[in-house]
Amino acid sequence: xxxxxxxxxxxxxxxxxxxxxxxxxxxxxxxxxxxxxxxxxxxxxxxxxxxxxxxxxxxxxxxxxxxxxxxxxxxxxxxxxxxxxxxxxxxxxxxxxxxxxxxxxxxxxxxxxxxxxxxxxxxxxxxxxxxxxxxxxxxxxxxxxxxxxxxxxxxxxxxxxxxxxxxxxxxxxxxxxxxxxxxxxxxxxxxxxxxxxxxxxxx
Numbered sequence: 001x002x003x004x005x006x007x008x009x010x011x012x013x014x015x016x017x018x019x020x021x022x023x024x025x026x027x028x029x030x031x032x033x034x035x036x037x038x039x040x041x042x043x044x045x046x047x048x049x050x051x052x053x054x055x056x057x058x059x060x061x062x063x064x065x066x067x068x069x070x071x072x073x074x075x076x077x078x079x080x081x082x083x084x085x086x087x088x089x090x091x092x093x094x095x096x097x098x099x100x101x102x103x104x105x106x107x108x109x110x111x112x113x114x115x116x117x118x119x120x121x122x123x124x125x126x127x128x129x130x131x132x133x134x135x136x137x138x139x140x141x142x143x144x145x146x147x148x149x150x151x152x153x154x155x156x157x158x159x160x161x162x163x164x165x166x167x168x169x170x171x172x173x174x175x176x177x178x179x180x181x182x183x184x185x186x187x188x189x190x191x192x193x194x195x196x197x198x199x200x201x202x203x
Contacts, residue, residue, distance in 0.1 A: 087135045095142040105146065106154035112139045113157045120161040122182065130185055132165040144171030
């Protein structure tokens with residue numbers, strides 16, 4: 001009969017180590033022998049050889065009454081937890097708030113403008129893409145298609161941002177600060193750029 005490991009990592013053998021008993025003389029819940037004296041089905045549940053691994057699976061042992069570790073499952077993080085997906089979800093949430101709560105629009109304009117300035121950076125050599133990153137495009141779309149009547153004193157400030165490849169037809173960037181931005185390969189057909197600051201912008 002093959003030996004087993006107890007929770008301390010020591011080898012056990014049915015002929016040498018009797019089952020543990022409680023203070024009342026009854027077998028404990030972790031007993032690995034059945035009423036007939038023969039090894040029960042729990043003998044098929046082998047524990048880890050080390051005490052640390054056994055300690056990690058104690059909740060599973062209490063639930064299933066054996067010394068085995070829970071079955072291993074491959075780690076597959078959900079798409080919603082990926083960094084790019086979290087950023088997009090946050091941008092869409094801000095866009096909905098801006099549409100439903102006009103009084104919050106000035107603050108959201110400042111938040112989205114700062115996000116674009118901090119994340120729209122020129123890519124490294126050899127990694128050029130004609131399309132703008134999805135989060136930058138989403139943030140600019142939220143700004144470009146807002147209702148300008150609720151801007152108050154907020155100004156879209158995108159100075160120094162790398163906006164190559166963005167798509168914003170018929171958008172509204174009236175009065176925006178686009179100084180030193182890179183607008184190459186950007187599709188800005190019929191965009192309202194009245195009073196916008198385009199000093200040193202690349203187009």
